[in-house]
Amino acid sequence: MSALKHDVFQAIADPTRRQVLKLLAEKELPISEITSHFSISRTAVSKHLRVLSEADLIQGQKKGREKIYRLHPEPLMELKQWLSYYERFWENKLSQLKFAVENEEQEYERESQR
Structure with missing residues (x-):
């Protein structure tokens, strides 16, 4: 297993990322739907998703033109x-x-x- 750029503790340190995890615990979502829950830009949400992904807490899968994110709780x-x-x-x-x-x-x- 390669070293992760962000560990779990760093990833959950931010309240926005904790909220994203909570949303994804309920169901898989595309970035547009995730972004609609926050008063920050899509770019900012994308950065949070990248941190969560690098910590292996979420996984994204392309479905058509969208990437659908899901929680990876392990x-x-x-x-x-x-x-x-x-x-x-x-x-x-x-x-x-x-x-x-x-x-x-x-x-x-x-x-x-x-």
């Missing part, structure tokens, strides 16, 4: 794996906080009963 697994570490991290931190709060409440109850 590279998002890298993101999911990366986020899962932090999900476990925060679950652990929240469990520690819950334990601390419960212990503090029990200590307060003991002191108020004296």
Whole structure:
């Protein structure tokens, strides 16, 4: 596999590209229909599509005179794996906080009963 010009993290860093991915998750679309969802030029949308394509998050296929884009979600697994570490991290931190709060409440109850 050749090195990608853009990685998944760079590609999804932009809110417009995240919105494009959301649109393509619903159905395959030509650039004209994608562009209609944004207040930016077709050229700007085309640049976003290129970044997403270089990160292998979308694929385009010629159909007649148009190129139809579709989501290629497999590279998002890298993101999911990366986020899962932090999900476990925060679950652990929240469990520690819950334990601390419960212990503090029990200590307060003991002191108020004296």
